[in-house]
Amino acid sequence: MSDSNQIQDEWNEMIEQMNDAVADSVEQNMQAQAALVDAWSDAFDNSVPEDDVVEDGMEGYGRAYEVWMDAAEEMFEKTTDAAEGEDVGPTEFRDIWLQSANDAFKEVMSTSAFASANGQLVETMMEMQQEVDEVTQDTISQMGMPTREDVEEVGERLIELERRQHDVEQKLDRVLDAIEE
Incomplete structure (x- = not known):
């Protein structure tokens, strides 16, 4: 074809x-x-x-x-x-x-x-x-x-990813501080 x-x-x-x-x-x-x-x-x-x-x-x-x-x-x-x-x-x-x-x-x-x-x-x-x-x-x-539900779900996932990223950044900062000491 x-x-x-x-x-x-x-x-x-x-x-x-x-x-x-x-x-x-x-x-x-x-x-x-x-x-x-x-x-x-x-x-x-x-x-x-x-x-x-x-x-x-x-x-x-x-x-x-x-x-x-x-x-x-x-x-x-x-x-x-x-x-x-x-x-x-x-x-x-x-x-x-x-x-x-x-x-x-x-x-x-x-x-x-x-x-x-x-x-x-x-x-x-x-x-x-x-x-x-x-x-x-x-x-x-x-x-x-995408429906309203789809957009809301994406927004909720994005917020959760941002929260997790913030947690990882804090843990990484603590690890770096511990290494520097």
Whole structure:
């Protein structure tokens, strides 16, 4: 077999391995996405909040609604004032809505229901991050590249070698000192 045929065969084998690794990666990615959908579904379908959490959430949304209604009333008053000839600038309208939005979001975000939903979301996202990390490490490994574990192991071995080298240097210094005396 000529060198060019051997190189071509090796190249084809490497490309085939890379294609297999990419295909495995795509399949694992699809599985991870399906797991995310399942996790979201489980997080919100299977967890029935306690009555006090639901009540607090509803009260928070009620307070937010009141804030919006107060803003609408204030906007109506400003519009009436402008129609009667008073000098009402557009920034006043903007400020009313910005302040109202800020106050309404505070009302909703301060509820235990919002905290509970965010807690579930963070937990789900952390689980998904772990799954994505595992898929990434598997893909990297299949492509013949060093994984995080491989790099950490090399680092630990390097530290151990440095420690041993330091011990040997100290022993050698003691031997040299003993010879000189």
